[in-house]
Amino acid sequence: MVKRTSFAGDACPIARSLEALGDWWSLLIIREALFGVRRFGEFQNKLGMAKNILAARLRSLVDHGILETAPASDGSAYQEYVLTPKGRGTFPILVALRQWSEEFDDRPEEIATMLVDREKGRPVKKLEMRAEDGRLLTPAETTLKPRPSSRRRSG
Amino acid sequence: MVKRTSFAGDACPIARSLEALGDWWSLLIIREALFGVRRFGEFQNKLGMAKNILAARLRSLVDHGILETAPASDGSAYQEYVLTPKGRGTFPILVALRQWSEEFDDRPEEIATMLVDREKGRPVKKLEMRAEDGRLLTPAETTLKPRPSSRRRSG
DNA sequence: GCCAGCCGGTTTTATAATGCAACCACACAA
């Protein structure tokens, strides 16, 4: 088995996320979906990717509960792909990726768009990590703890 | 050319981030690096990945300015890989991935660790997106705007 | 009804990336 090692059984939540999202196209498909794209052809057009790959990714995203197929919407007999809550929950990931580019990209002038506060039209602030009590946290002020692990451990 | 389509020239900052981070291993390597892992063998051990792939990824991360090689540190004549500021800047991305797993994973009981506030030992809050004036923003309260595009457009 | 054409894929075929194992170079020790 030379398969592209699966992280599905990994205990690390980051690896588990990457299992679902960590290929070249999934996050871009989700990005389009967040913009309202729903139809196969529309994804294919915007992303310019091969149709077989798109089909495989859409299937995978559906399997992972990130997209679901809805039967109609514009009357045509085709189906569409819409985000589930789990899918919409990836929004912070996309924002984090975007902000990383904005902050560190070598050619920021090539970046075409900015994420702004719709009401004011001003750029959103960097994502903030806070403690339960509201204190702003830096990476150094955090650490990892083993989970309580509600039994289940033995096996 | 069947190459795995590069996003390097893409104007979308998300695609640009994925160009550097969007393969199966890069973010996991960075995760380990954030934990203090520096040596080739240590990465290889913790991640259990093929050495050639690890070498290729490390080289790519160095090329992208995410890691840099430092000549020594423990006296041995070998080198180590340490995160640059750009590399440490991926922290929010990893947190976002982690939190997405924590919130939506189908088998959350398999997740081994929690990110906590070091001082209090309590879980950190979900990443928050805020406007310049501090208002908490939902995805729907944001939108994309074309960048000012400081000339350079014509060509 | 019959052919043209679009949408939404699947199949086919070629190439690139991945993974494993073997190999190699260098440092250091004996």
Added chain:
DNA sequence: TTGTGTGGTTGCATTATAAAACCGGCTGGC
């Protein structure tokens, strides 16, 4: 000089990706 451990590179098999051809269901013209 041989032996061991680290830090990789090289070969080769397997898998994923990509482009393009193909195909079925539906729509529309006639």
